[in-house]
Amino acid sequence: MERRHSIEVSVANERLGAGHPVRVQSMTDTITANIEATVRQILALAHEGSELVRLSVLDDEDAMAVPTIRAQLIDSGCHVPLVGDFHFNGHTLLKEHPSCAKALDKFRINPGNLGFGQSHDRNFASILEIAGKHDKAVRIGANWGSLNDPVRQRLLSEHADWPLEKVLEHAMIESTLESASFAINMGFPANKLVLSAKVSHVPSLLTIYRALAKKTDFALHLGLTEAGTGESAIIASTAAMSILLQEGIGDTLRVSITPPAHINLDEEDPRIQEVRVCQQILQANGLRTFVPTVRSCPGCGRTQREIHRSMVIQVSEFVASRALDWRMRFPGSETMVIAVMGCVVNGIKEAKHANVGISLPGRAGESPLPLVFSDGESYGVLQGENPGEQFTQFLENYIKSHFGSRVAK
Numbered sequence: 001m002e003r004r005h006s007i008e009v010s011v012a013n014e015r016l017g018a019g020h021p022v023r024v025q026s027m028t029d030t031i032t033a034n035i036e037a038t039v040r041q042i043l044a045l046a047h048e049g050s051e052l053v054r055l056s057v058l059d060d061e062d063a064m065a066v067p068t069i070r071a072q073l074i075d076s077g078c079h080v081p082l083v084g085d086f087h088f089n090g091h092t093l094l095k096e097h098p099s100c101a102k103a104l105d106k107f108r109i110n111p112g113n114l115g116f117g118q119s120h121d122r123n124f125a126s127i128l129e130i131a132g133k134h135d136k137a138v139r140i141g142a143n144w145g146s147l148n149d150p151v152r153q154r155l156l157s158e159h160a161d162w163p164l165e166k167v168l169e170h171a172m173i174e175s176t177l178e179s180a181s182f183a184i185n186m187g188f189p190a191n192k193l194v195l196s197a198k199v200s201h202v203p204s205l206l207t208i209y210r211a212l213a214k215k216t217d218f219a220l221h222l223g224l225t226e227a228g229t230g231e232s233a234i235i236a237s238t239a240a241m242s243i244l245l246q247e248g249i250g251d252t253l254r255v256s257i258t259p260p261a262h263i264n265l266d267e268e269d270p271r272i273q274e275v276r277v278c279q280q281i282l283q284a285n286g287l288r289t290f291v292p293t294v295r296s297c298p299g300c301g302r303t304q305r306e307i308h309r310s311m312v313i314q315v316s317e318f319v320a321s322r323a324l325d326w327r328m329r330f331p332g333s334e335t336m337v338i339a340v341m342g343c344v345v346n347g348i349k350e351a352k353h354a355n356v357g358i359s360l361p362g363r364a365g366e367s368p369l370p371l372v373f374s375d376g377e378s379y380g381v382l383q384g385e386n387p388g389e390q391f392t393q394f395l396e397n398y399i400k401s402h403f404g405s406r407v408a409k
């Protein structure tokens with residue numbers, strides 16, 4: 001796939017744009033001033049693979065907490081770039097808390113809530129000046145929930161015959177481009193600027209990002225805003241971002257998912273789902289690999305249903321639980337494909353196409369033992385009580401023997 005040309009941007013040690021891998025981002029939902037909770041969540045997000053983590057900075061307490069958060073992360077060996085999310089008062093907070101400005105790696109600002117007229121320009125310029133002084137990147141992050149009102153009003157009066165949706169799309173595009181021009185005219189370097197223009201309607205998002213991609217070469221951050229929760233958030237985000245990514249558009253992305261209401265500190269932080277979904281979108285689109293792929297057929301009337309389902313679940317859960325450790329210790333293991341198939345109809349060929357495959361006995365008088373394949377060759381059958389355990393042990397051994405000699409970067 002040919003990626004759109006974009007300007008390279010450095011955010012601390014992370015590079016994005018200009019053909020670098022599309023970066024995975026996430027955002028905390030803790031109160032930033034709650035240092036312990038925020039550090040814990042950032043560590044969880046970074047550990048899962050978030051390459052930038054954004055956190056809200058909404059008042060003095062949050063701004064004062066940021067340097068300590070940064071210091072505690074470093075003490076824990078975590079150097080993930082931190083993005084401060086500012087609305088309404090970013091110019092004041094960054095001016096009054098230089099240590100916060102210094103501790104962050106990038107500021108995300110929203111042109112729609114920097115004030116109006118001269119006050120807007122003054123506030124915007126002040127943030128750019130502070131970012132320049134500390135050599136920080138800035139994301140101009142327009143959002144149609146807080147769209148720049150003068151641009152919207154102007155377009156509404158100029159195009160009274162347009163449907164409202166079209167006016168909003170154009171207002172988003174113009175507002176984002178005007179803000180980018182303002183920054184460049186102020187002398188802010190293009191290689192420190194990232195743009196985003198998020199909406200919650202997939203077709204509008206496509207229109208807006210295609211226009212931005214065509215009209216500028218600034219690095220673009222992708223995201224569908226207010227995407228919702230659960231399956232609907234994941235499906236809408238995947239639909240939108242896959243199309244853009246396949247068109248070569250996008251240098252970083254975040255998937256917004258409202259987590260479940262309950263918070264149990266003993267359980268995995270549900271926020272890490274954002275990271276996993278971003279990784280899966282990139283992997284499914286052939287742009288990056290993070291975890292081995294488990295291919296399984298859905299099962300049908302030919303399947304021995306219980307055997308097939310339990311094998312697929314056991315293998316998927318095993319791979320999910322081991323993937324991070326494998327990625328660290330056995331680089332390259334994330335590119336591996338594992339097939340779990342329900343009968344011989346497609347089972348043998350699919351299992352042979354995979355690095356490791358298993359074709360389970362179907363209901364139509366097939367051999368009663370699961371057939372295992374490795375690198376396209378028949379490995380033999382699994383005998384005994386617990387084929388799931390045998391197969392996952394086989395996977396573990398395969399990873400060690402095939403990727404064990406490589407050195408992790």
Ligand code: SF4
Binds near residue numbers: 301345362
């Ligand atoms: S591989 Fe066999 S069990 Fe699986 S869906 Fe196809 S026919 Fe059904």
